[in-house]
Amino acid sequence: MSRKIRVVVRVRPALPIEKTHSTNTLILDTIKKSVKISSGKQQDPPKEFQFDSTFDSTTTQTDIYEQTGIASMVANVLEGFHATIFAYGQTGSGKTFTMEGYEYEKTASRSNERVQAKPKVDVSMERIGIVPRVILNLFKAVAAATTDKILDLLNPSMSSITKPCRLRWASNEAFYVENLTILECSASEEMLARFQDGVKQKIMASHNMNAASSRSHCIYTIYVESTDIVNPEDIIKAKLSLVDLAGSERVVKTGATGVTLQESIGINKSLFVLRQVIQILSDQSKERSDSKLHVPYRDSKLTALLKHSLGGNSITLMIACLSPSDAYFDENVSTLTYAARAQTIANKPIKNEDPKSLLIQNLRDEIASLKAQLTRAYSIIDAFESKDSTLNRNNISSEIDTRIESNSPATTIVVTEKNNLASKTIEAKSKNNQEVEPTPPLRHSSIADPAGSKSLKLNVIDNVSMIKAMYQNERRIRQELEMTQSSLTSLRTENHGLNIENQTLRERMEVLEYLALGADESGISLQKPSQDRINSVLQNAGKRRTINSNTNQETLPPVVEPKKSHETGVLSISELRHLLNGKKQQKEATIKGVPSRRAHSAAELPRSEHKIQTPTPSQSTPSTALEKDPVENLSELNRLLRAKAALKGSISQ
Numbered sequence: 001m002s003r004k005i006r007v008v009v010r011v012r013p014a015l016p017i018e019k020t021h022s023t024n025t026l027i028l029d030t031i032k033k034s035v036k037i038s039s040g041k042q043q044d045p046p047k048e049f050q051f052d053s054t055f056d057s058t059t060t061q062t063d064i065y066e067q068t069g070i071a072s073m074v075a076n077v078l079e080g081f082h083a084t085i086f087a088y089g090q091t092g093s094g095k096t097f098t099m100e101g102y103e104y105e106k107t108a109s110r111s112n113e114r115v116q117a118k119p120k121v122d123v124s125m126e127r128i129g130i131v132p133r134v135i136l137n138l139f140k141a142v143a144a145a146t147t148d149k150i151l152d153l154l155n156p157s158m159s160s161i162t163k164p165c166r167l168r169w170a171s172n173e174a175f176y177v178e179n180l181t182i183l184e185c186s187a188s189e190e191m192l193a194r195f196q197d198g199v200k201q202k203i204m205a206s207h208n209m210n211a212a213s214s215r216s217h218c219i220y221t222i223y224v225e226s227t228d229i230v231n232p233e234d235i236i237k238a239k240l241s242l243v244d245l246a247g248s249e250r251v252v253k254t255g256a257t258g259v260t261l262q263e264s265i266g267i268n269k270s271l272f273v274l275r276q277v278i279q280i281l282s283d284q285s286k287e288r289s290d291s292k293l294h295v296p297y298r299d300s301k302l303t304a305l306l307k308h309s310l311g312g313n314s315i316t317l318m319i320a321c322l323s324p325s326d327a328y329f330d331e332n333v334s335t336l337t338y339a340a341r342a343q344t345i346a347n348k349p350i351k352n353e354d355p356k357s358l359l360i361q362n363l364r365d366e367i368a369s370l371k372a373q374l375t376r377a378y379s380i381i382d383a384f385e386s387k388d389s390t391l392n393r394n395n396i397s398s399e400i401d402t403r404i405e406s407n408s409p410a411t412t413i414v415v416t417e418k419n420n421l422a423s424k425t426i427e428a429k430s431k432n433n434q435e436v437e438p439t440p441p442l443r444h445s446s447i448a449d450p451a452g453s454k455s456l457k458l459n460v461i462d463n464v465s466m467i468k469a470m471y472q473n474e475r476r477i478r479q480e481l482e483m484t485q486s487s488l489t490s491l492r493t494e495n496h497g498l499n500i501e502n503q504t505l506r507e508r509m510e511v512l513e514y515l516a517l518g519a520d521e522s523g524i525s526l527q528k529p530s531q532d533r534i535n536s537v538l539q540n541a542g543k544r545r546t547i548n549s550n551t552n553q554e555t556l557p558p559v560v561e562p563k564k565s566h567e568t569g570v571l572s573i574s575e576l577r578h579l580l581n582g583k584k585q586q587k588e589a590t591i592k593g594v595p596s597r598r599a600h601s602a603a604e605l606p607r608s609e610h611k612i613q614t615p616t617p618s619q620s621t622p623s624t625a626l627e628k629d630p631v632e633n634l635s636e637l638n639r640l641l642r643a644k645a646a647l648k649g650s651i652s653q
């Protein structure tokens, strides 16, 4: 079912600096929930907008929290729906005040200076904004998107503008921030403290329109995982995104310069895309056609991250913030226009349920309906008993058992065996569910009619046998689920281990390839791995040397008669020597001014070139670490190539 984005409007009180400003253009009617805006000029006809609620400058933070339905949105999140609350409006209109409520140090000089936020977080309970209120009511990751760079405010080393996080596209059609810090909190105080840590990492700057202006959009995401006390296996996961957008800024009014100006441009660009997205979604919902217009979510990181909130599966509330001063007439008209468009956007909230919990819930519903049928069946049996003493419950039960034993249930229940449980977890869950045939409708009969009595008895037998089979079926599905779950856990652990090993092998391969093929030669442009990595690989290779117990001398591993590389996929000693020799010749040719032949990588080496004479030690001047110790490094390289081939084989299986 679709649900429109709810939009409320809040006008903040005039700031001391605005006390002399006139405030005639905005007329708010909190009863009619309307806003009228008029410049008073003949060429600008007044505009009237209708919203879900309107709040004037006397509205408190508590009023906003209580009268915008935030508590019920939090409850929706606990039920498994994603929700988003975002504050929108021009710079200085009160978005951060509404979302956080903290007091920011103001720079009197309006110097455009960008500083790390120094919020005073111990403000009164009456002043705190939506985010701390939600946390106190609930029990988080903080990401800030600035000029289209995403910073992790919970990880100080990643909150620097030079180290932005990457935006990724997940298979479930949602964008997410890679490696974003997500902290698990078990108490509201802990969560509030983490939130405040994140807020302190924000960058603020002062300009002509706001003494402490956010230089980024801030997205606070609370991931909620709720478990049913009665049925602990029922896990519901959902997220609540609390968004404090940076405000649109007119550079002529803000007087921004330097970095602050660059940020202004970035902020305005992302807000431009946001407005385009709102416009297109609003047009789409007005046309009520099935034809899908292209929505440019990907044009900015902000809209990518808000995809689920705008036209997606989230329950969304927009708080449009306005400044009371007539000096901001144009900005207020723009905010109201887009707020009005946003409220025509229809989202499709869906409950995010764990497939396992969903299956269990379906089974529970099925059992409940079967129990109800059983009760009805017993009541019919009771009616028979009172009518005919020869027809008692025992007679019917024995008839039921006979029918089950003779394998002729009136309703067949099919459960397909699943041998390969681990690889088919999800399908198994849904298939099992589908393959249970639906309950047949009861045959309608009258007890008074003998034919009807017979038919009713058969109905009872059918139902009871079906219930028995359903119970067995459910038990079996539960067992399968448990097995699948444990196989999945062990596969995940194994996969994790393989990934780590794969990464290590890749790194060693890189070092060995670099050592084998060289970096200084023309024709090969391998990137030099860090010296630490080279040392570590060489050290590890060194560990594989053996000590002869008789002579107490270090010996190299025995040289095994090599198989051809096309048979084994690895290099033989002669091939490696040939490779090195070839490279040496190339080098000499280059020095003599002869253009070098493009060097072959190990894998490209043609078979015809395998039978090259082994050069004598005096012929080769070691130029790379590998040439100094070729046999040892070769065995390491071959070992890695084999491991890589085995790994590839296991992945492709």
Ligand SMILES: Nc1ncnc2c1ncn2[C@@H]1O[C@H](COP(=O)(O)OP(=O)(O)OP(=O)(O)O)[C@@H](O)[C@H]1O
Pocket: 011, 012, 013, 015, 089, 090, 091, 092, 093, 094, 095, 096, 097, 098, 210, 212, 213, 214, 215, 245, 246, 247, 248, 321
């Ligand atoms: N409802 C309110 N009551 C009292 N003061 C308010 C209210 N709303 C905003 N303010 C004050 O107005 C100023 C600007 O507000 P705020 O910083 O929240 O604006 P903003 O929209 O977040 O601006 P920007 O986009 O530049 O970050 C602040 O000094 C703030 O304390």
